[in-house]
Amino acid sequence: MQTNAGTTVGGEKYLNYNCWLVKNLNYAPYRRCQYCKYRFRNCLFLQYQIVSVALAVIILPLFLLFEGKISALAIISVFASITVFGYFFNKSTEKIIKAQFAQEQASQKLKELSDMLEVKVNEQTQDIIAKNARLEKLLQVRSEFLDVASHQLRTPVSMIRGVLSMIRDGDLEHLPRDKQAQFIENAWQKGAKLDIIINDILAASEFDTQTFMVDSKTPTIFLEDVVDQVVKGFQLEAERRSIELVWHPPKKHFPKVKGRVNFLEQAISNLISNAFKYTPSTNMVKEARSRRDKKGVVGVTINQVKNNIVVGVSDNGIGIPKEEIKKLFEKFVRASNATAMYTDGSGLGLFIVREIVEGHHGNVWVESELNKGSTFFFSIPVVSN
Numbered sequence: 355m356q357t358n359a360g361t362t363v364g365g366e367k368y369l370n371y372n373c374w375l376v377k378n379l380n381y382a383p384y385r386r387c388q389y390c391k392y393r394f395r396n397c398l399f400l401q402y403q404i405v406s407v408a409l410a411v412i413i414l415p416l417f418l419l420f421e422g423k424i425s426a427l428a429i430i431s432v433f434a435s436i437t438v439f440g441y442f443f444n445k446s447t448e449k450i451i452k453a454q455f456a457q458e459q460a461s462q463k464l465k466e467l468s469d470m471l472e473v474k475v476n477e478q479t480q481d482i483i484a485k486n487a488r489l490e491k492l493l494q495v496r497s498e499f500l501d502v503a504s505h506q507l508r509t510p511v512s513m514i515r516g517v518l519s520m521i522r523d524g525d526l527e528h529l530p531r532d533k534q535a536q537f538i539e540n541a542w543q544k545g546a547k548l549d550i551i552i553n554d555i556l557a558a559s560e561f562d563t564q565t566f567m568v569d570s571k572t573p574t575i576f577l578e579d580v581v582d583q584v585v586k587g588f589q590l591e592a593e594r595r596s597i598e599l600v601w602h603p604p605k606k607h608f609p610k611v612k613g614r615v616n617f618l619e620q621a622i623s624n625l626i627s628n629a630f631k632y633t634p635s636t637n638m639v640k641e642a643r644s645r646r647d648k649k650g651v652v653g654v655t656i657n658q659v660k661n662n663i664v665v666g667v668s669d670n671g672i673g674i675p676k677e678e679i680k681k682l683f684e685k686f687v688r689a690s691n692a693t694a695m696y697t698d699g700s701g702l703g704l705f706i707v708r709e710i711v712e713g714h715h716g717n718v719w720v721e722s723e724l725n726k727g728s729t730f731f732f733s734i735p736v737v738s739n
């Protein structure tokens with residue numbers, strides 16, 4: 355239905371194209387018509403005109419029947435009254451049509467308002483549902499973290515307390531010097547592990563509640579420089595564990611990547627410390643000694659593969675059972691051979707690595723063979739020019 359070509363209803367230049375008369379004469383609309391959207395045949399004024407003309411047509415011959423002076427007077431007065439009546443009728447139809455128009459406008463506004471309200475209510479509902487889901491996730495994460503905290507933090511704490519109580523009660527003094535040193539070293543080690551677990555829990559809970567992503571403001575860096583820094587930091591630990599740490603820094607720079615150095619350092623550290631932890635050397639772990647007859651070797655590599663820089667951390671350690679590989683990057687997941695061997699570990703290290711790498715638009719994966727060793731890889735896309 356074409357009602358307002360060009361201008362809107364109620365406007366001065368409005369033409370009701372439904373009205374045959376208005377459309378065909380295309381006349382500057384009569385005020386009343388500016389508010390009228392009806393067809394010509396529904397026009398109140400037209401109906402009045404027809405009735406008036408019909409009345410005139412009936413009355414006129416009647417008066418012509420009576421000759422005399424009054425007939426001319428009567429005809430004039432009939433037409434005069436029709437014209438005056440017509441004027442007021444026209445005014446009143448204008449009012450009626452304007453009122454209808456105002457009512458229509460009001461109901462249209464009301465509909466718009468209720469539509470808007472519905473959209474707002476829907477938006478709010480979605481928002482509440484999303485917030486609720488987030489809260490539920492937070493609660494779940496909280497209970498998972500409490501679980502791991504109670505398991506993983508208790509063991510080292512009770513071990514440290516044990517050594518401290520031996521010192522307090524003077525029991526340690528009665529032991530031979532090398533035994534004393536071993537107890538103190540163990541307590542120190544547990545303290546260090548506690549530190550790692552607490553840091554892992556803090557980092558993982560942060561990644562769990564707000565996902566990290568590199569963006570346009572993230573600086574571009576040479577990934578090999580970050581790897582080099584981290585590997586150097588592990589040299590002493592490698593010696594202490596009698597592990598051969600192999601790393602050949604590349605002679606030339608690879609293309610740069612967008613990266614947060616602190617996060618990338620953490621990811622590489624997690625992989626190297628896992629490689630150390632799960633590649634026991636003969637003088638470190640009693641249970642592992644019987645399973646090993648070769649020197650621990652941990653290798654770190656970096657390469658460019660198409661548009662990615664790929665970092666690899668390999669070891670010749672305990673490996674991972676094939677069926678357990680898939681889930682390793684999830685929170686709190688530890689492979690059965692690892693739990694059987696060491697009680698320490700939060701199962702958060704690889705989850706943190708995955709969050710960091712995916713936050714850099716990269717991928718992380720592992721190739722492993724049980725009792726032979728594992729290689730963890732991650733790739734970060736190079737910056738495109």
Ligand SMILES: Nc1ncnc2c1ncn2[C@@H]1O[C@H](COP(=O)(O)OP(=O)(O)O)[C@@H](O)[C@H]1O
Pocket residue numbers: 624628629630632669671672673674682687688689690691692693698699700701702703704705727728
């Ligand atoms: N280099 C590795 N060799 C063998 N198993 C590994 C290695 N790195 C990780 N894993 C397996 O992945 C699990 C998850 O690792 P991670 O998230 O760092 O937790 P955590 O070291 O605290 O156990 C480990 O418990 C272990 O089963």
Ligand SMILES: [Mg+2]
Pocket residue numbers: 624627628699701702703704
């Ligand atoms: Mg770990």
